[in-house]
Amino acid sequence: MTKTSHYFLLLLAAVSLAACTSTVVRKPAQADRPPAARPGTPPPPAGSVAVVKRGDTLYGIAFRNGLDVREVAAWNGIGPPYTIYPGQRLRLSPRAGARATPSTTAGATPRRAVSPGTSAGTGPRTPAATAGSPASATPRPTRPPATQGTTPPLPTPPAQPVASNFDWRWPAQGSLLNRFVAGEPTRQGIDIGGESGAPVQAAADGVVVYSGSGLVGYGELIIVKHNDAWLSAYGHNRARLVNEGAIVKAGQQIAVMGRTGAPREMLHFEIRHNGRPVDPMLYLPRR
Template sequence: MIVRRSVTAILVIALAACQSGYQTTQSRQRTSTKPAKPVVQTAPKSQEAGIATVQAGDTVFGIAFRAGLNYRDVAAWNGIDEPYTIQVGQKLRLSPPATATASKPAKSAPALPNQKTVLSKTIPVGEPVPVKPAVPVLSNIAWQWPAKGEIIGRFIVGDKTNQGINIAGSNGQDITAAADGTVVYSGAGLIGYGELLIIKHSNEWISAYAHNSKRLVAEGVKVKAGQHIAEMGQTGSVRTMLHFEIRRNGKPVDPLLYLPTR
């Protein structure tokens, strides 16, 4: 009986030693494993610097909107006349062509060592630089709210992720045109905007309606202020909402400077 218990004890100790050795080996293997190299993402070949390659569903208005440019400038730089027809695979310039007779900027007098120049006005170093408050440019357009709901995101100057306002709501809620105009883009080809509508109100002004669950108007359709144009959704967004933008000459402006107080 004593012999059997001794043999059993020896077997238990041996198994424990083996298990301990196995865990040590496994842990060494895990520590010695080299971490995987990070995957470097490269931009598609179609996204060349200063060049946009036309994809299926693209329009001059959509390409200009994505680049933050005036559609008339993009059309002029590429010799495209109305109705701004483009072809898949066509390459469009996103900047004006260089000219051999470009005028040189006038030289300004150098500032003194203890001075700095701000907007052609020289002020002593150490004094605060005056900042002009944002003044809305008159649009001569009677803007209306495109949807009811709480504002959950506001416009931030220079922030590419906050170029308009976000209005919370429910799935399928009515979205209406903020002013009279013509639909110049109706699609889902702009990354980050989901189902998107763009309305042209004048040669200067456009408005954009993103993350819709359904678009109810097609390109070329003339709409009236307050007309039902889409249904609210969360395409391209983490929650149900309307992302609304107003742009002047391709540049985003704060919609709250133009929408009526409510």
């Protein structure tokens, strides 16, 4: 074999090896794409915008995005009664450099539930030992020194519910199917199982600020505003019995239980404080 033929065979082998090891690039299939937004999705990132569709309300848009309606109104220069129009573009975050609204100010200390007979932020106190008293003379047990370079973590106190000052009622009779799970997008409330046609009642006095089926995943939905900070939501109804603007009383029937947007007859119930879901079981009476 000549030297030229030898070089030719080596070149042919190198080309064949490169063809075998080339990387195949494919377009992502439908299953590879991220799922669509689901109920309870965390607040949108900075710069997000919502385009108003026919039937939308500012309360519905804020609820869908986990925001306080007062924040959305302030970011877009909208005053009460929060009228919006189809095609309108709404900011879902403050402008860069804008001051935070009172409900989202960083470092703010939330109000907490206070037990009867105690003052907010206080607890049982231990009398200070006086000089010369037996307590001050008793030697304290010494702790073993911490390992150099490490600091023992401080225990985290359990979170307490924010005081609502409402006499909440159960919105429906039935078995508890699912409970609230913080941070879980599909578990931002509780699910109460029941029979189709069972009454759904307002959990507290308020005014209806949303009555429709435009929020994906909630079916026929009603949202009741109790004050500027507190809302309650009632989803998967078979029929809605109240319209937006209606004033309702605690215990008043506002809907009929169904399964719109759900695998079975149930009521999905949420309580939100400043637009953020809280655990309804911390507020509903035991039964």
